[in-house]
Amino acid sequence: MPSLDTYRQLLEDHIESYIQPGEPKGLYDPMNYIMKQGGKRMRPALTLMGAELFGTDCRKALDAALAVEVFHNFSLVHDDIMDEAPLRRGKPTVHHKWDVNTGILSGDALLIKAYQLFEKYEPATMSALVSLFSKTALEVCEGQQYDVEFEDRKVVALEEYLKMIEYKTAVLLGAALQMGAIVAGQNQDNQNALYRYGVLLGTAFQIKDDYLDAFGNPETFGKQVGGDILENKKTFLYIKAQELGSAEDKAALDGWYETTEASDEKVEQVKVLFQNTGAVIATREAIADYTQRAFDQLDTIQTEAARLEELRGFGEYLMNRTV
Structure with missing residues (x-):
């Protein structure tokens, strides 16, 4: 390839x-x-x-x-x-x-x-x-409408968030891959497996984007680090912090997310809460899980092994990114 x-x-x-x-x-x-x-x-x-x-x-x-x-x-x-x-x-x-x-x-x-x-x-x-x-x-x-509605909600369930990023981001990756299989005249099983690979990888991609927005390198990320925090977005990190944190942690997080203050202190304090609650570890684990589930789909596709390795390599490239 x-x-x-x-x-x-x-x-x-x-x-x-x-x-x-x-x-x-x-x-x-x-x-x-x-x-x-x-x-x-x-x-x-x-x-x-x-x-x-x-x-x-x-x-x-x-x-x-x-x-x-x-x-x-x-x-x-x-x-x-x-x-x-x-x-x-x-x-x-x-x-x-x-x-x-x-x-x-x-x-x-x-x-x-x-x-x-x-x-x-x-x-x-x-x-x-x-x-x-x-x-x-x-x-x-x-997915875009869900994202808009979540901006005005204090509580967003993890299942709701995952559905939103699947629709807003991941389905287009899955469809893009499946379109190639359609042009190649492939059977429905191969098409479906390739689509699922794209959706799972796209979900991992978006969760990693959430992570990089808070913890990426400002010199390589390409946009303001902490932007999601400043905009009070309910990202994977935020939802996990609410799920895993103590009552004190949740109250502190709520306090920061109730203000529209755009300050470095807000970004740093929220990041500390993400780390202390275990949300950072949970986010990394989710990225790894969705990536592995995506790679598992490749094992069900009927084609030459060397070509599948090229697609696996693309997935690894995508998930190892720092931007």
Whole structure:
């Protein structure tokens, strides 16, 4: 199988040829702006990997992969509006560079463009891709709504949180991989196992993101460490601290989360509570557990062992990250 860098270069070349100026400029310029900003291109790379896993030339999956990336950017445009975020990837967000109405409309257009990319496949493949994509897109919206609702709730159960991150983050990784298997003409068992691998790995990825937000290296993490704490987000660490902590610990945590004070002291004191309650250890254990469960799915996929090792290597790369 090609390397991750090879997949990314194929994607960048395909995106470059896909992006074209259009009229009215007020619609197409913002779309092209967000697509040109780059990013890790991790999700579409998974679609290419999903095809190569079964011996299919990954270039046959480029349009499906691009649909995943276009959809991801649609979600970023709308998320930035909801979060009132001024920056994305170090540049002004679409709604700040233009305006909110432009952000909404150009985001909507990106979603439509994602669907159009599936039209390049023969009918049976297109039908399977669209069906999976529609299911996933709706789940991502559901996950985003759960996330919004959790902001105003004092108590969020761990099961609720896990469902939220599965829908908001993990299902798109699973679907991206399964789309590659669909293009490769694989049976449903292989498709399902690959999807579950992606969902489990995506769940581990998001829990690790929670962990890095609090305990990552500020020089490599790429954003403010402690941002979730300052925003009073109910992350895996927070929920575990509430579950495992003493009455005194819980009261102290509640006190910090009832204030909107943005201070270094708040971040440091909450991190101490995460450590003292055992939430840090529990979070690390959850990351390891979900990662292992993801790798266990690989043992059920029928293909060459060497190709499976490439996918396992990607999972290890993803989970060993410090950014």
